[in-house]
């Protein structure tokens with residue numbers, strides 16, 4: 001069955017979603033999925049149990065995005081700073097894409113979702129690369145929701161690389177210094193081709209960006225919740241979108 005508002009295949013129809021204004025759906029939503037460790041600690045479980053539970057939430061949020069007609073969902077799954085965590089935790093996090101995609105990839109293909117990765121893939125273990133490359137490749141012709149995993153991503157290093165690449169291209173005569181615009185910088189980032197996020201959600205009560213999409217979030221609306229990521233529901237998601245719809249976006253104007 002098709003969703004009458006989005007024309008996309010209908011995944012679920014929670015009442016809260018029906019209350020949203022369908023002409024004001026954020027096109028790109030980015031989420032900092034925080035609080036997995038605390039969720040586990042509260043239950044006397046190892047931190048990795050929180051990450052496992054957090055992985056399961058992704059499924060519901062993808063469905064919710066599809067249902068209301070979001071174009072792109074970016075999930076901050078692993079930052080360039082997360083390597084500082086204990087080896088056992090890093091190893092577990094590196095296995096998550098494989099675990100997630102072994103179950104979810106057929107469903108993502110069926111739901112016309114296109115998987116994309118933003119981050120330094122080369123530095124990931126082979127099994128992680130293999131899993132994500134397979135997902136990217138087998139969904140590359142899909143035209144529905146873009147599910148963009150920020151994996152081994154850090155915004156400052158992304159910006160530095162962009163500046164170096166621009167410098168090199170100026171040096172080679174491919175572009176002129178005076179022709180560099182904001183669009184040029186945007187095009188040299190790892191997120192090139194994606195719209196910039198309209199809404200940033202961060203769970204677990206923390207209110208910071210943690211080196212996430214510093215350039216791309218310049219005009220995004222921020223929404224924070226105390227809910228820990230493993231407890232984050234479709235209702236919480238709809239609450240965030242509802243809050244977004246009440247905001248007045250002025251982009252520096254009046």
Ligand code: FPP
Nearest residue numbers: 033034035036037038054055077096097100
């Ligand atoms: C932050 O919580 C969470 C992460 C660093 C990892 C997030 C990853 C997932 C939810 C799963 C990713 C799944 C795939 C398929 C890539 P935290 O551990 O910092 O929580 P804390 O602040 O309570 O310690």
